Amino acid sequence: MDPAMALLEQINSPADLRSLTPEQLAILAEEVRKFLVEKVSATGGHLGPNLGVVELTLAIHRVFESPRDPILWDTGHQAYVHKIVTGRAAAFDTLRQEQGLSGYPSRQESVHDVIENSHASTALSYADGIAKAFELAGESDRHVVAVVGDGALTGGMTWEAINNIAEGKSRSLIIVVNDNARSYSPTIGGLASHLATLRTTQGYERFLDWGKSVLGRTPIVGAPMYEALHGMKKGIKDFVAPQGMFEDLGLKYVGPVDGHNQEDLEFALTRARDFGGPVIVHAITTKGRGFEPAETDEADRFHAVGVVDPQTGLPLKQAPESWTSVFSSELVKAGHERRDIVAITAAMLGPTGLAEFCQRFPERTFDVGIAEQHAVTSAVGMAHAGLHPVVAVYSTFLNRAIDQVLMDCALHQAGVTFVLDRAGITGDDGPSHNGMWDMALLRVVPDLLMFAPRDGTRLQQVFRRAITVENQPTVIRFPKGAVGQEIPAVNSGPYGDLIFGDPEAQIVIVSIGALANSAISAANSLAQLGTAVQVIDPVQVLPINPELIDALARAKLVVTLEDGLIDGGIGESICAQLAALSVDTQCLALGIPKQFLEHKSRSSWLTHMGLDGAGIAAAITARLRAAVQ
Numbered sequence: 001m002d003p004a005m006a007l008l009e010q011i012n013s014p015a016d017l018r019s020l021t022p023e024q025l026a027i028l029a030e031e032v033r034k035f036l037v038e039k040v041s042a043t044g045g046h047l048g049p050n051l052g053v054v055e056l057t058l059a060i061h062r063v064f065e066s067p068r069d070p071i072l073w074d075t076g077h078q079a080y081v082h083k084i085v086t087g088r089a090a091a092f093d094t095l096r097q098e099q100g101l102s103g104y105p106s107r108q109e110s111v112h113d114v115i116e117n118s119h120a121s122t123a124l125s126y127a128d129g130i131a132k133a134f135e136l137a138g139e140s141d142r143h144v145v146a147v148v149g150d151g152a153l154t155g156g157m158t159w160e161a162i163n164n165i166a167e168g169k170s171r172s173l174i175i176v177v178n179d180n181a182r183s184y185s186p187t188i189g190g191l192a193s194h195l196a197t198l199r200t201t202q203g204y205e206r207f208l209d210w211g212k213s214v215l216g217r218t219p220i221v222g223a224p225m226y227e228a229l230h231g232m233k234k235g236i237k238d239f240v241a242p243q244g245m246f247e248d249l250g251l252k253y254v255g256p257v258d259g260h261n262q263e264d265l266e267f268a269l270t271r272a273r274d275f276g277g278p279v280i281v282h283a284i285t286t287k288g289r290g291f292e293p294a295e296t297d298e299a300d301r302f303h304a305v306g307v308v309d310p311q312t313g314l315p316l317k318q319a320p321e322s323w324t325s326v327f328s329s330e331l332v333k334a335g336h337e338r339r340d341i342v343a344i345t346a347a348m349l350g351p352t353g354l355a356e357f358c359q360r361f362p363e364r365t366f367d368v369g370i371a372e373q374h375a376v377t378s379a380v381g382m383a384h385a386g387l388h389p390v391v392a393v394y395s396t397f398l399n400r401a402i403d404q405v406l407m408d409c410a411l412h413q414a415g416v417t418f419v420l421d422r423a424g425i426t427g428d429d430g431p432s433h434n435g436m437w438d439m440a441l442l443r444v445v446p447d448l449l450m451f452a453p454r455d456g457t458r459l460q461q462v463f464r465r466a467i468t469v470e471n472q473p474t475v476i477r478f479p480k481g482a483v484g485q486e487i488p489a490v491n492s493g494p495y496g497d498l499i500f501g502d503p504e505a506q507i508v509i510v511s512i513g514a515l516a517n518s519a520i521s522a523a524n525s526l527a528q529l530g531t532a533v534q535v536i537d538p539v540q541v542l543p544i545n546p547e548l549i550d551a552l553a554r555a556k557l558v559v560t561l562e563d564g565l566i567d568g569g570i571g572e573s574i575c576a577q578l579a580a581l582s583v584d585t586q587c588l589a590l591g592i593p594k595q596f597l598e599h600k601s602r603s604s605w606l607t608h609m610g611l612d613g614a615g616i617a618a619a620i621t622a623r624l625r626a627a628v629q
């Protein structure tokens, strides 16, 4: 037994926490932080958010009885401590790896995990539904707990949920606001200011200290007593912190409470639990707490790290040039040249490559919070008023705003450029982070131009082209990670670029975006076996160029390759268009099958799906053999 982890090693379920003394709890919190730094620095993961919720998680699991009282983690990236105290500490060496522990809650892993998607701002809606079901079943002794960050609270769904939750006066639903004042960067907007007011009202906090000691000595006599005491508190709070927004919405508000003070937290949560209706507990925490490199990191408090040195927090490997950084530099250049270029992010300034633009042009950068729907329609408003907005989001998060792209942007012929980072398989973050839906979803949008660059040069070119389009949405998609070597065109035609082989070859791979290297590798190995294959990169994927279809109609076999869904994808559309011409051309669409992909690395998934060079070559060989028989 590691003496430094003596207590932690005895914790296998939440019940094991309940017998601990305050002193032991403090030691356990230390051990958990040490454990997190040691494990997450070796695997990569969400270090900062989890270091911030150690006491909060221990307190929730001591006051509530999971899984009888469901505990829902909004977004889910902050559930590592919850995993540790629900018996999964031993699996942390495998965090985010194939067959290993998921980086998010996972219902397969534990009965204590209720929801598992990583798209933010959903937990309160799930909680509302569960609380309604408990009420209908007459299970009034069960509580529902939803932990939501100040960042996730900027998402519209949380407010739709609160509007409903406030109606359920006798449903015991506890919203724990984990307020660390940060999303990745500081959380912005009116709500953030409101939380800041509550947080910094010293007079109120002092009053709470006093209130706590008085209340602490008062036996609990149920809701009426609480109401009376709380009403008294509210009077004073309104005096010192006049924006009682939550209470104006019809929710009891408890806080602010020091989210690193075990006793205060448990006091507040117990009061909330015993109240018997919807309550907000406002906990103030520090993102990255206890690990200095994280606490002092300006960019994002180690929101998510790769493999880092456990002492210094510095990356152990220098990252090669990324797709994101190529886009970032081109955007800055465009910003210097054109004053109408503005950039919009949904709370992900750094990860989507907008940080440098923001530094140069702060007045032209808009962080709208975790609000993708609003980001899109607000961009349309800007376009209407003469600007050219560049909306930079992860591919998976644009899913949130497809209707806005369709009805607000395309229907209004708005010149907005969408830059979709992390498109295709991202891998380690599991099903909800893969950007595999964008092409299938956007294929149905009329008058939308979409590009999938195969390398950095093409990314620069298509970005330049996209920002000149003023009457249509334009979309650029590229994957996570290193941009790699340039892949020059052998020649270019109206259909796109020929990037490998002889233009007369009867077998054509239509390679979309960043899979070009795999396509070339497949064509190369087939060429060595005597089968001539050409590789075409159309670069523009939507609308599909009619001249591309004309060129393909002369081939014997067309194989399309995309880092997106086969169903509804670009290849499927190309094959359908060829079939409609009644030519003899055979067509095979390669891509991602319609399924949720568990966490494992991008390269491992690509190999598994036959989307690497060997897999593509094998698929072509098999098709040719089948055609001969």
Ligand SMILES: Cc1ncc(C[n+]2csc(CCOP(=O)(O)OP(=O)(O)O)c2C)c(N)n1
Pocket (backbone or CB within 6 Å): 049, 075, 077, 078, 118, 119, 120, 148, 149, 150, 151, 152, 153, 178, 180, 182, 183, 184, 287, 303, 346, 347, 348, 370, 372, 397, 400
């Ligand atoms: C719909 C959606 N957009 C963007 C993200 C990316 N994202 C993950 S966590 C996060 C910030 C969350 O901040 P907060 O809720 O305050 O949690 P903290 O990490 O600060 O604990 C963002 C923007 C997401 N998960 N979902």
